[in-house]
Amino acid sequence: MSANVGIVIxxxxxxxxxxxxxxxxxxxxxxxxxAWCGGNADGGLGTDVRSIMDAIDSAxxxxxxxxxxxxxxxxxxxxxxxxxxxxxRQGRIVVCNAPIVEGAVMAATESSGGAPLDDxxxxxxxxxxx
Amino acid sequence: xxxxxGTVLLTHAVGLHARPSVKLTKLAKTFASxxxxxxxxxxxxxxxxxxxxxxxxxxxxxxxxxFRAEGQDADDAVAALIDLVERDFDESRADATNP
Numbered sequence: 001m002s003a004n005v006g007i008v009i010x011x012x013x014x015x016x017x018x019x020x021x022x023x024x025x026x027x028x029x030x031x032x033x034x035a036w037c038g039g040n041a042d043g044g045l046g047t048d049v050r051s052i053m054d055a056i057d058s059a060x061x062x063x064x065x066x067x068x069x070x071x072x073x074x075x076x077x078x079x080x081x082x083x084x085x086x087x088x089r090q091g092r093i094v095v096c097n098a099p100i101v102e103g104a105v106m107a108a109t110e111s112s113g114g115a116p117l118d119d120x121x122x123x124x125x126x127x128x129x130x
Numbered sequence: 131x132x133x134x135x136g137t138v139l140l141t142h143a144v145g146l147h148a149r150p151s152v153k154l155t156k157l158a159k160t161f162a163s164x165x166x167x168x169x170x171x172x173x174x175x176x177x178x179x180x181x182x183x184x185x186x187x188x189x190x191x192x193x194x195x196x197f198r199a200e201g202q203d204a205d206d207a208v209a210a211l212i213d214l215v216e217r218d219f220d221e222s223r224a225d226a227t228n229p
Contacts, residue, residue, distance in 0.1 A: 105148065109155055109181040112156055112159075123180075123181065126182045127182050
């Protein structure tokens, strides 16, 4: 299990989610647990609570998981996925209020230095579009 | 505790853009010392461990980057950061055209 906060990317588009994850991997590296999901069960645009829960499982770290989302449904479905987590994970998963691509890179950079979940979230949210 | 300072010329083709910024802040975070950087000797000084602040500084190619560090590993920190910039962030010329 990684000593770093995990990052989960949730987009309506699988292409956007995967592309964002590719940028994190290339720019930040492999020391941050990372998972992504995007699209609905039929392969169209959308988000899916089950897929988000699987992504959380895949990126899980004892230090917690920070989720980056794109538009409305991604956020509400992520919140639902968090509510469905077992009690021992409650309070250790957060949705960041940040742009998905930039926020994911910033959050992962902060996480890679071993920062706690609060710092990872704050770093992603500190970003204001320039 | 004494402060350690150092200056290096940024030669990287695209300047301190996204990927070099990530490398710089990741390296800075490996040291216990507080580390700041500036593009003039008079500042303003920004936290070299803050990816958001370093990226927002948008330091262009040809800039002299000034570091100052304070702490028990300050010497090593400044030396390592200067080395990273001098190595062009370990990126080849071909890579450097991408952000």
